[in-house]
Amino acid sequence: MNTVLVTGANRGLGYEFVKQYSEGNFNVLACCRDISQAKNLKTLTDESENIEIYELDVGNLENIKNLSKQLQDKEIDILINNAGIYRSSTVGNINYDEWLESFKINTIAPYQITEAFLNQISNSVLKKVISITSKMGSIDDNTSGGSYIYRSSKTALNSMMQSLSHDIKHHGIATLTLHPGWVRTDMGGMGGWIDAYESVEGMIKQIKKLTLDNSGKYVDYAGKSINW
Numbered sequence: 328m329n330t331v332l333v334t335g336a337n338r339g340l341g342y343e344f345v346k347q348y349s350e351g352n353f354n355v356l357a358c359c360r361d362i363s364q365a366k367n368l369k370t371l372t373d374e375s376e377n378i379e380i381y382e383l384d385v386g387n388l389e390n391i392k393n394l395s396k397q398l399q400d401k402e403i404d405i406l407i408n409n410a411g412i413y414r415s416s417t418v419g420n421i422n423y424d425e426w427l428e429s430f431k432i433n434t435i436a437p438y439q440i441t442e443a444f445l446n447q448i449s450n451s452v453l454k455k456v457i458s459i460t461s462k463m464g465s466i467d468d469n470t471s472g473g474s475y476i477y478r479s480s481k482t483a484l485n486s487m488m489q490s491l492s493h494d495i496k497h498h499g500i501a502t503l504t505l506h507p508g509w510v511r512t513d514m515g516g517m518g519g520w521i522d523a524y525e526s527v528e529g530m531i532k533q534i535k536k537l538t539l540d541n542s543g544k545y546v547d548y549a550g551k552s553i554n555w
């Protein structure tokens with residue numbers, strides 16, 4: 328059985344990743360910020376033999392390092408950096424602390440988590456690092472402006488993933504920077520075009536197709552390439 332680690336696993340896309348991967352016979356290491364608040368995830372875990380829950384605040388580097396130590400003997404085939412935040416921002420109305428917080432959670436944490444778990448990923452069979460980004464991080468696609476905080480944190484995530492794709496190739500690790508679509512979750516809101524099931528089903532297909540030869544791409548859940 329292969330193993331996948333998912334961050335932000337208690338709700339939205341993270342929860343759906345846990346559900347679909349566990350149904351697909353993966354061992355799932357489901358990480359969430361506060362287990363006591365993760366009711367649905369706990370119920371899912373009780374019903375399934377292949378899900379383990381761990382507490383991880385991705386904004387806390389000590390927490391990341393401690394979890395990596397705790398899981399040092401595991402092989403992690405697929406790491407999914409999914410946890411993320413959206414803070415609204417318009418000209419004249421930007422909270423700079425929230426901007427820094429967003430960089431910490433959306434950009435820096437995926438790097439820190441990947442670095443912390445590099446051994447476990449290198450020791451696995453599939454060796455894949457995935458970050459859930461957004462099309463809003465595409466500079467090419469930015470024709471409407473706004474969302475300074477979110478857009479820039481995801482653009483920086485894309486840039487970080489591109490460097491990572493070169494730097495960890497020699498470990499045999501492939502990377503994929505994935506846009507989930509506009510999805511009906513707490514973040515996406517009810518106006519989203521697709522539900523979490525469709526988004527995650529599509530993203531898992533793209534992750535399955537990922538190899539070292541096609542590593543370093545920026546695509547959406549349906550496999551459509553996005554310009555950086």
Ligand SMILES: NC(=O)c1ccc[n+]([C@@H]2O[C@H](COP(=O)([O-])OP(=O)(O)OC[C@H]3O[C@@H](n4cnc5c(N)ncnc54)[C@H](OP(=O)(O)O)[C@@H]3O)[C@@H](O)[C@H]2O)c1
Binds near residue numbers: 337385513
């Ligand atoms: N939904 C969309 O339309 C859409 C579109 C493009 C990209 N995305 C991206 O997809 C990913 C998942 O989004 P979603 O729609 O599922 O959002 P969501 O429903 O708001 O869920 C966000 C998840 O991230 C977790 N999280 C936030 N800060 C964290 C921290 N410091 N430590 C650990 N976990 C933390 C949340 O945990 P708590 O419950 O503890 O807060 C929650 O599990 C994000 O990276 C987002 O940017 C979403």
